[in-house]
Amino acid sequence: MPEKSNREAVLDKLREEALKVRRNSWRALHAAGIGHVGGALSAADLLAGLYFHFLRLRPGEPEWEDRDRFVLSKGHGNAALAAVLAQAGFFEESRLDEFYAYESLLGMHPDIKCEGVEMSTGGLGHGLSIGIGMALGARLQNKDFRTVVMIGDGELQEGSNWEAAMAAVHLSLSNLTAIIDYNKVQQSGHIHEMMGLEPLAEKWRAFGWAVHEIDGHDMGEIVDVLDALPLEADKPSLVIAHTIKGKGASFAEDTYLWHNNAVTDEVYEKALAELEAQS
Template sequence: MENLKAKAFELRKDIWKMIYRAKTGHVGGDFSVCDILISLYYKHMNVSPDKMNDPNRDRFILSKGHSVEAYYSVLADRGFFPKEDLETFSQYKSKYIGHPNNKINGIEMNSGSLGHGLAVAVGMALAGKMDKANYRVYTVMGDGELAEGSVWEGAMAAGHYKLDNLTAVIDRNRLQISGSTEDVMSQDSQDERWKSFGWHVIHANGNDLDELDAAFTLAKNTKGKPTMIIAETTKGYGISFIENKAAWHHKVATAEEFEAGLSELERRRLMANE
């Protein structure tokens, strides 16, 4: 776990560089979701590059597809494709485009248009039940994404079919594209909403690998209900001057900001290693 804490900052450095090189990317949401992806890909999910077609592999859908830079950096580090490929991110003719697509090793579903991941995850989980398979299905949504009506069709179906092989996560960073989620579409009653649809609801600090570990373990041991992990995160977590700032949803650093951000991430990586 200690090494993963350092890795969380090492991967944020990759993301920061990738976006600076390409001059495009969604850094705020990448940094809030990074630890969630690390917990899943290094500890909790049964996935690996040598069993991409294994019917028993766990399934993952990044419903908040704009956080693709975090997703690519984790997949590359887990060996799904060479790390050098990240250098082509968002370049002309590169397949590593600005949202997930299933031509890339390890990616199950094209995403980016918000609101679709949960319903597809429900379908995969229901198929698993019908086939008596023992894989699990995971999806991560943004909190702003919850304004999409299709999310609630998925929520209803998952409760109805008692999909205890499904774990969903909300990256609850309290910001969406242009400001506070509470100003745009208030949602502080998420607990009651998911519970009323038949879900088991867990809260965790989504930038704390120990809390995420406990939450994913609890979800696996929950029977008869799907689990929603409301992961309280900080948008931009890792670089203090971008944290909690809606402007950094989709912004590229200046040369000066780039160097300052990189130094802070390196400092925090070394501290996590101590």
């Protein structure tokens, strides 16, 4: 067999981490007994790409001042964030078994007190403004750290995002990237049935962002867009990542029923078996 190219080897490693993010997300959600399955699984590949290919971090020194910043604005995806932080070495993977536990720093939503978490989120429509503040903080202190904010699609129904969308362009924050986890489903149904977002890319372009659309489950596309940041000089970058809610668990894909649902022993075993088959 011919030796794999370096790129393929890198992508394989990232795919492996992504699979592990899914496994670990299920582990945390199973420990909790219930949780936001769909939005954790849709973001798993993106998070693996970010934490194992893009973000400059020192897991042993989480407060390192020149670190890149990542804000999970869609805070309900915390199972996946906790998973990737554990995998990156911010804390032991065994802590995932403490998801929702008494006095745990791993609750349904990220807590700034937890190692590696840059901001407490969960109230929707907050992350992009916070990211602007971080990006401005870098500029004002002549630091070259980069800020990435992951926004949920349903979350874009909150008007505060559009205040921030305006401001990031006005301030020419090319050190800021927003990634939309566009899984097309929110708590009560499909987004286009609830409060549609389309034409989404055109909206952001009209606001003045540099926009690129990718398949948010294709690691090659994820890596390529991250390597291309900033997409244009003097503009903030927006990546619209088309994803599938509940990706990797056939029974949970593309349905609002798995936005937040019980994770029984039976569900957990089924989910792990499906992931095993994909590995």
